[in-house]
Amino acid sequence: MRTACGTAAVAVCGGVSLSVTGCSTVPLVTPEIKYGGLSVSVSVLAEEASVILRRGLRPPIVIHKSEAGNYTALLLQCSHKACRPEVFEYSLDCPCHGSQFDFDGRVLNGPAEKALKTFPVTEDGEGNLFIALEK
Numbered sequence: 001m002r003t004a005c006g007t008a009a010v011a012v013c014g015g016v017s018l019s020v021t022g023c024s025t026v027p028l029v030t031p032e033i034k035y036g037g038l039s040v041s042v043s044v045l046a047e048e049a050s051v052i053l054r055r056g057l058r059p060p061i062v063i064h065k066s067e068a069g070n071y072t073a074l075l076l077q078c079s080h081k082a083c084r085p086e087v088f089e090y091s092l093d094c095p096c097h098g099s100q101f102d103f104d105g106r107v108l109n110g111p112a113e114k115a116l117k118t119f120p121v122t123e124d125g126e127g128n129l130f131i132a133l134e135k
């Protein structure tokens with residue numbers, strides 16, 4: 001059993017596991033480590049808006065695909081006091097003091113004042129997303 005945000009059980013199917021956190025269900029995927037970043041197949045976001053990358057990432061990173069098809073990668077660490085925001089359909093909500101963020105990392109509601117840390121996401125033309133961890 002594994003959890004993404006430490007609140008519930010997970011079912012594993014085909015290398016992708018589902019994490020139930022509060023009211024949200026977010027798949028967990030294991031990325032490859034490549035060239036100072038992480039790589040995952042674009043297909044992991046074919047039917048999901050968000051997936052959480054696991055691979056010893058503490059805090060983990062969530063990748064989100066917008067309705068327009070743009071990808072963002074965000075560190076799941078609240079900019080207020082470093083709790084782990086939960087991933088919902090339209091926002092990332094911090095359970096500690098109630099801050100909310102959009103999927104570009106911007107603060108929707110405080111007390112957080114700074115955005116979540118984001119990472120550049122690019123497509124490699126071979127069906128993979130690359131998340132650059134180094135600048």
Ligand code: FES
Pocket residue numbers: 078079080081082083094095096097098099110111112
């Ligand atoms: S740690 Fe997230 S709102 Fe305080």
